[in-house]
Structure formats: structure tokens, C-alpha cells
Amino acid sequence: MQAANDLSELIKEAISSNCIKFYEYKNFYNVEKIGKSNSRKIYRTNLKNSEQYFTLKSFDFDDITIKEIIHEFKLHHKIVHRNIIQFFGITDKENENDQLEKYLLVTEYVGDITLQNYLKENYENLTWENKYKLAYQLVCTISYLHDKEIVHCVLNSSNILVYKNNIKLIDFGLSKRIKEASNQHSDLVGMIPYIDPKKFVSIKPYSSNKKSDVYSIGVLLWELSSGQSPFKDEMYDANLATQISQGYREKIVPNTPINYSNLYTGKY
Structure with missing residues (x-):
């Protein structure tokens, strides 16, 4: 398992190479927990100067998960389809007391009804x-x-x-x-x-x-x-x-x- 600093570098590299867009967490408001998926927390939120809803989803902060998430974003660069959820980027919650939520995925809000x-x-x-x-x-x-x-x-x-x-x-x-x-x-x-x-x-x-x-x-x-x-x-x-x-x-x-x-x- 890689150290946290190394994992952060993986994300920073992905952001700098335009694989992932970075959002400032302070620009989100009305953050509301709406559920869990495989123990990961899921939130609905708004972005500053926008009435559009977004979804924030926590994930395991380890090298395997981060590499797969980067891979997923690369796939989404190839596709634009109204029936496929949009991956917008990632945000840094900077919560030292909860490493699980250090980073959150930012995606299109599509509710939680399977x-x-x-x-x-x-x-x-x-x-x-x-x-x-x-x-x-x-x-x-x-x-x-x-x-x-x-x-x-x-x-x-x-x-x-x-x-x-x-x-x-x-x-x-x-x-x-x-x-x-x-x-x-x-x-x-x-x-x-x-x-x-x-x-x-x-x-x-x-x-x-x-x-x-x-x-x-x-x-x-x-x-x-x-x-x-x-x-x-x-x-x-x-x-x-x-x-x-x-x-x-x-x-x-x-x-x-x-x-x-x-x-x-x-x-x-």
C-alpha cells in the first residue's frame, strides 16, 4: 500500500494532465447525505453559482482504488451519452479526522433509485x-x-x-x-x-x-x-x-x- 502523500500525488498528476477536474470543496453548499453504497457515503449538493445538483461519493483512499478511478475518468473522456452518468471530477474535503472522505468523486446527480x-x-x-x-x-x-x-x-x-x-x-x-x-x-x-x-x-x-x-x-x-x-x-x-x-x-x-x-x- 502506498503512503498517503504518494496517493495524493497520483491524484494531483491526474488533475494536472486533465484526466480529472478538481473542484474546491468550499464551493459546494447544501451538502445532504442521501445514502450509502458498499459502505461508501453518498451526498447530494449544489455548486456555487449553479442550481444544478451534483453527487459526492466517498471512496477508499488507497492506490488500487485511485488507479481504477483514474481509469474510469479516462473512459468517460471517450463517451458522452445522456443515459450514462457523467463523471465531473474530484474534490478534497481536507478532513483530517476521516481519511475515508479525504477525496470525494463529483458526478452528475441522478438520484438513488435502482x-x-x-x-x-x-x-x-x-x-x-x-x-x-x-x-x-x-x-x-x-x-x-x-x-x-x-x-x-x-x-x-x-x-x-x-x-x-x-x-x-x-x-x-x-x-x-x-x-x-x-x-x-x-x-x-x-x-x-x-x-x-x-x-x-x-x-x-x-x-x-x-x-x-x-x-x-x-x-x-x-x-x-x-x-x-x-x-x-x-x-x-x-x-x-x-x-x-x-x-x-x-x-x-x-x-x-x-x-x-x-x-x-x-x-x-
Whole structure:
């Protein structure tokens, strides 16, 4: 693990090379804590001379996390898409009593309602036109990333937000890469229904690719049609992973338009 001074230098270098924009923390006001994500604190705030909301998010102050965050910002320099959360920069809270919050990410504010929760709360009122709209946004956004040779890797209904009835992708596997780079156990268990089945049967380490994202989209299209998490009554464990690798899938929801179900079953 690098010393704090060295880590600060990594961030300063990224700022000086225009990889990351720096914001003075004193210019933020109305800072309001709105939640947590993987124990990281999340705030909603305004910036001086602007009525626009921003999100501030704390992160682990270590060399692995910082390098991955810099990598994420470099990716965002390549992309501009209304359904992908914007990374604006970083701010220094200068809180000596809380090293965890020494630096905070500054991103676009898109609320904190995941697609999973959005469906739970709104499904009964969603028309097929509403579902088509969300599905279309999701597919177009991933297609855009693939055209840029970017693979998302961890698509699921918990890391996609819905803000003002629009899809918002919030990262490109940043949390997963941090865990893998630091040799932590990547939490694949909760993602089993969305994971490319080839990952379960591959003898060699299997790297996610564009087809992996397409598989995940198929599961998400089913979720949009049902309003439920896939295999919600089953344990997300090795047994389920084995069944999925052998072709086990959720059944088509009754009254689903055939052209829609053909998309996620591959019958088009």
C-alpha cells in the first residue's frame, strides 16, 4: 500500500494532465447525505453559482482504488451519452479526522433509485410503451459503449438507476475491478442470474466480453417484462449457476408481445 502523500500525488498528476477536474470543496453548499453504497457515503449538493445538483461519493483512499478511478475518468473522456452518468471530477474535503472522505468523486446527480426498486414501486402502472422505452434506452446505451470498444461487465438491475423515467448507467464495472485488483472476493453471488453462463463452465479464467453484456441485457429485458428479479424464489448459489449453464431460464411472462420476447430469447 502506498503512503498517503504518494496517493495524493497520483491524484494531483491526474488533475494536472486533465484526466480529472478538481473542484474546491468550499464551493459546494447544501451538502445532504442521501445514502450509502458498499459502505461508501453518498451526498447530494449544489455548486456555487449553479442550481444544478451534483453527487459526492466517498471512496477508499488507497492506490488500487485511485488507479481504477483514474481509469474510469479516462473512459468517460471517450463517451458522452445522456443515459450514462457523467463523471465531473474530484474534490478534497481536507478532513483530517476521516481519511475515508479525504477525496470525494463529483458526478452528475441522478438520484438513488435502482432499476430493481423502480420496477418494484412502479410496475403496476407501467405500460408496454413505458417498458419498451426503458428497454430501448438500455440497448442503445450498451450498443454505444460497444461501438467505443467498452464492455460494461456487470450489468444488473441494482447498478442501473432510473432518474426521471430514464435509464442511467452508473459505472463500467469500477467496483468489480477494484475488488479484483485488490484480490478481494468479487460479489458474483448476487449477480448469478445476469452473468454470462460461459463463466460458470469455463475451465480457464473467462473474461467478460460484448456477448456477456448482451446476455445480461436479455435477463434485464425479462425483468422489465415481469417487474421481478430473475429466479427471485431461488437461492443465488452454485446450484443455480449450474442450472443456468445447462440452459435453465425464466419463463416468458404471459401477455408479453412476441416481438419483445423474441429479442431476449434470441428468436428474432
